[in-house]
Amino acid sequence: MSSRRIAAIAKRDLKALRTDFFPVMLLIVMPFVLMPFLQPAFKLALTVEGLHEATGAEQVIPGMAVTFGFFLVGNVSLGFYREHGWNTWERLRASRAETSEILIGKMVAPLLQAVAQFVLLFGLGGFLMGLHVKGSLLALCAVAAAFALFLVTTGLAVTALCRSFIQANAVVNIGTLLLAGFAGALVPYTLLPGWAQDISPVVPSYWAMQGYKHAIIGEGASVIEPILFLLGFALLSAVIASWRFRLDDTKVGFQ
Amino acid sequence: MLRIRNVHKNYGDVRALSGVDLEVDSGNIVALLGPNGAGKTTLVSIVAGLRKPDQGQLWIDGTETTDRPQLAQRQIGFAPQEVGIYPTMSVRDNLRFFGELNGLRRQRLRTRIAEVAEAFSLTDLLDRKGRNLSGGEARRLHTAMIVLHSPPLLLLDEPTAGVDVQTRNQLLHLIRSLAEEGSAVVYSTHYLHEVEELEASTVAILVSGGIAASGSIPHLIGALGGASVDLRFSGAPPELDLPEGTIPVGADTLRVPAEDSPAITAASLLQSLDGAGSQLREVKLRQPSLESVFLAVTSDLISGDGAP
Numbered sequence: 001m002s003s004r005r006i007a008a009i010a011k012r013d014l015k016a017l018r019t020d021f022f023p024v025m026l027l028i029v030m031p032f033v034l035m036p037f038l039q040p041a042f043k044l045a046l047t048v049e050g051l052h053e054a055t056g057a058e059q060v061i062p063g064m065a066v067t068f069g070f071f072l073v074g075n076v077s078l079g080f081y082r083e084h085g086w087n088t089w090e091r092l093r094a095s096r097a098e099t100s101e102i103l104i105g106k107m108v109a110p111l112l113q114a115v116a117q118f119v120l121l122f123g124l125g126g127f128l129m130g131l132h133v134k135g136s137l138l139a140l141c142a143v144a145a146a147f148a149l150f151l152v153t154t155g156l157a158v159t160a161l162c163r164s165f166i167q168a169n170a171v172v173n174i175g176t177l178l179l180a181g182f183a184g185a186l187v188p189y190t191l192l193p194g195w196a197q198d199i200s201p202v203v204p205s206y207w208a209m210q211g212y213k214h215a216i217i218g219e220g221a222s223v224i225e226p227i228l229f230l231l232g233f234a235l236l237s238a239v240i241a242s243w244r245f246r247l248d249d250t251k252v253g254f255q
Numbered sequence: 256m257l258r259i260r261n262v263h264k265n266y267g268d269v270r271a272l273s274g275v276d277l278e279v280d281s282g283n284i285v286a287l288l289g290p291n292g293a294g295k296t297t298l299v300s301i302v303a304g305l306r307k308p309d310q311g312q313l314w315i316d317g318t319e320t321t322d323r324p325q326l327a328q329r330q331i332g333f334a335p336q337e338v339g340i341y342p343t344m345s346v347r348d349n350l351r352f353f354g355e356l357n358g359l360r361r362q363r364l365r366t367r368i369a370e371v372a373e374a375f376s377l378t379d380l381l382d383r384k385g386r387n388l389s390g391g392e393a394r395r396l397h398t399a400m401i402v403l404h405s406p407p408l409l410l411l412d413e414p415t416a417g418v419d420v421q422t423r424n425q426l427l428h429l430i431r432s433l434a435e436e437g438s439a440v441v442y443s444t445h446y447l448h449e450v451e452e453l454e455a456s457t458v459a460i461l462v463s464g465g466i467a468a469s470g471s472i473p474h475l476i477g478a479l480g481g482a483s484v485d486l487r488f489s490g491a492p493p494e495l496d497l498p499e500g501t502i503p504v505g506a507d508t509l510r511v512p513a514e515d516s517p518a519i520t521a522a523s524l525l526q527s528l529d530g531a532g533s534q535l536r537e538v539k540l541r542q543p544s545l546e547s548v549f550l551a552v553t554s555d556l557i558s559g560d561g562a563p
Contacts, residue, residue, distance in 0.1 A: 008355040012341070012348075019343040087339035091400070094303045094333040095356040098325055248306055 001104075005097045009105025013079055017109055024113065027071055031064035031121055035129060038063065038186070045188030051217065057129035062212030063185035065121050065144070066205045069151055070179060072110050072117070074172035076155020079106045081165035084251040093247055107152045114148035135218030143211030143223050146230035150204055153234045156241035164252035179205040204233040256281045256408050256439035257302065262311030264297055264464075271297040272308070273464040279439045279457075281407060284430070286450040287443040289461035290553055295443040296336060298461070299412045302441065303333040315408060332401030336412040336443075338393050342386035346377055346396055349385055350403060357404035367403050374429060375399040391422035398426060402433060409433060409440045415449060427452050447545045458545070460552050467552045472545055479551050480543035482513040484521045487537040495531060497524075510541075517541060 017024055042063070043056030051058070083089040092102055122140065125131070133140060162168040180186050182196060183205035189197065200206040211226030257279040264272040272294045279285045287295045300306045302313060304324025312321045320327035340349050347368060354364045372378045375395045380388065388396065398414055411430065415423040431453055434440050442453060450458055451472060459469040468475060486492070487508045500512040513520035517540035528535060541547060 004360075005356055008352060012344070012352050015348070016341070016343050086341060087335065087337040088341060089339075090300075090303075090305055090335045091333070091339045091353070092356075093305055094328060094331065094335075095353060096325075096328050096358060097356050 001098065001101055005101045006105040006108070009092075009097065009102060010108030013106060013109035014112070016079075016082065017113070027068050027113075028117065028120055031068050032125065032128075035060050035064055035125060039129060041191075042188050045190050049190060055130040055132075057126060057131035058216045059184075059188060059209075059213065061121055061125045061129060061131055062209055062216070063180070063183075064125070065118060065212065066147070066183055066185040066208050067176065067180040068117065068121075069114065069147060069208075070176035070205070071172065072114055072148075072151045073155040073158055073175070074169060075113060076107070076110045076152050077159045077162070077165065077168040077172070079109065080159045081168065081251055085165075089251075099247060103156070107156075110152050110155060111148055114144075114151060118144045118148070131216070133216050135215045136223075137215075139223040140212065140215040142227055143208065143215055143230070146211070146227045146234070147208040150208075150230050150234040150237065153237035153241060154204075156245065157237040159251075160241045160244035160246075163249075166252075179203050182206060183209045185209055204230060207233070256316055257441065258314040259298075259302070260312045262298070262301060262308045262313065264294075264301065264306065264308050270464050272301075275311070275461075275464075275466055277459060277466065277469075279408070279441055281439050282434055282437050283456040284434045284440040284442055284453050285457045285459060286453065286455035287441060287459050287461060288445075288447065288450065288549060291445075293461040294464040295461055296412055297464075299333070299410050299441060299443055302327065302408075303331055303410050304328050305333075330406055331408045331410055332404070332406035333410045334398050334401045334412065334414055336416065338390075338397045340385040340388075340393055340396050340400070343384065345382050345384055346372070346388070347381040349396060350377075350381075350400060353400040354403045357406075359404055364403075367405075371399045371403055374402075374432075376425065391418045394418045394422060395426070398429070405438075407438060409438050411440065412443045413445065414442070415444070415446065423449070447549055451545055460549060462553055468548065475548045476543045476545060480545065480548040481551070482517040482520075482543050483541045483547065484511045484513055484517050484524060485509070485537075485539040485541060486511065486524065486535060487539070488531075488534045489536050490534065493531040493534060495528070507536075513541075 039056040039060045042059040043054055046054035046056065046058060083092060122131070158168050158171055162171060182200045182203040184192060184200070185205060189200070189209065207226040207229040211223045211230065214223050214226065259275055259277040262272055262275045275298060277285065287298065289295050297306065301308050304320065304327040308321065312319060314320065315327050315330045318326050341352070344352070350368045350371065351364060354367060359367055372381055375398065377396060377399060380392060385393065385396070398411070401409060415426055427449060430440060430442065442455065444450065456471060457469060458472055458475055459466050461467070468479060485504065485508050490507060492503065492507065492509045497509065497511055502510050504510045511520065511524060521538055521540055525532070
């Protein structure tokens with residue numbers, strides 16, 4: 001495996017992102033627009049839970065990280081469908097780059113996006129919203145890393161299962177809303193109806209929210225369990241991707 | 256350089272290739288001809304390592320690559336049928352990317368980009384984005400991307416589709432030059448005159464997944480490219496006593512095989528027309544050519560009169 005070829009593929013995808021930066025900007029800016037609307041509801045919910053010093057940032061920032069993180073699943077898919085739309089996929093495959101190098105190279109740009117999103121949301125967002133990490137910053141980063149891994153493997157699985165970018169886009173958009181909803185990322189978890197709370201633990205985003213919450217609020221709750229669940233979901237996505245991903249599948253991309 | 260033995264490929268129930276054998280030596284151009292759906296693209300894709308054959312073997316430079324496409328990909332430059340460039344990147348970045356993927360670095364990469372850009376008339380366009388190139392410029396870049404790393408085997412799938420005459424001539428000249436420098440070239444096309452202009456050392460005509468005829472251009476024309484005379488009438492051709500092998504072409508024309516030269520046959524035919532001569536509108540002499548070979552081979556096989 002050649003790190004140079006992986007770097008070349010990653011660099012090319014980052015250039016494509018830079019050239020078409022508006023969607024990336026939206027994913028960065030929109031959480032900051034929504035946070036002030038949702039913060040009071042999360043503050044109220046945390047106060048009801050007994051956290052009287054809570055500002056609401058403890059949940060609204062992870063909520064936005066989870067919700068907008070899911071859009072990265074679409075970006076992973078986009079990286080592949082764009083190659084098909086530009087007729088460069090077969091060229092890439094016919095080059096000396098091995099399959100594993102192509103796949104890893106195409107994971108780099110979305111992973112860097114995830115890191116940038118995490119740093120901005122928890123750094124700048126935390127500063128603006130008054131977030132105090134009472135637990136462990138390291139644990140927070142570990143949850144973010146596990147969640148990012150889940151996002152990119154799910155992006156691969158969605159690409160493997162969907163024949164066209166329109167299909168993938170629909171799956172990602174609907175999936176984002178559903179998974180964010182069940183996780184308590186858009187509405188405080190304690191305000192979800194009982195049946196929704198019962199379903200939540202089978203949803204990956206729930207474990208991301210739990211992990212962030214435990215890392216931020218502390219109080220002895222471990223992030224190990226949420227991280228293990230996130231890694232388990234990442235493994236499941238990776239298995240689906242490796243089962244269904246065919247390099248010679250004809251995908252309907254776009255220009 | 257390339258040896259293909261008994262390659263078969265099916266897509267479900269559809270037979271794409273059935274028992275294809277082919278050899279391409281260094282410095283030679285092998286032209287793959289055939290109607291749409293004949294299997295040309297499938298064959299080229301298999302050689303490029305993009306698809307696996309159901310049966311058969313391939314060797315590139317003496318190494319068997321049938322189940323190890325990564326070995327093939329070290330030796331080939333493959334330009335697929337559809338133009339594939341990155342529209343958001345400059346010409347230079349497109350070239351640099353594929354150079355890097357194929358192992359070129361630093362000064363060597365810069366030198367090759369300059370050389371290839373010069374050869375393909377892309378030097379003045381190096382900083383232009385792919386999306387701002389004309390069709391011909393994009394096609395030149397598409398082809399230039401495969402020669403950066405000087406691969407010993409070039410696979411070109413209909414490389415002149417949709418380009419203007421100048422670009423086509425330039426591409427053909429470059430491909431000929433690459434072969435003269437020692438590259439083995441597999442050139443798939445619909446355009447028979449390109450094969451003649453390229454002076455392809457071997458022509459392989461694919462029909463229904465099999466090689467129906469192959470050999471040098473003179474050999475094929477000598478063996479299969481019979482001369483003929485076309486007689487066009489003012490309406491449906493009249494009932495005439497014509498030599499065996501005469502076939503209708505369109506609604507008003509008969510194609511008569513010429514055993515001697517077409518001129519002698521035409522003279523003889525005109526004498527034998529009698530009253531039907533008044534309906535005759537045109538006489539066309541058809542010399543033996545690659546086109547007549549192609550038509551003879553493909554019409555027989557498509558109509559089921561022959562075996563692939």
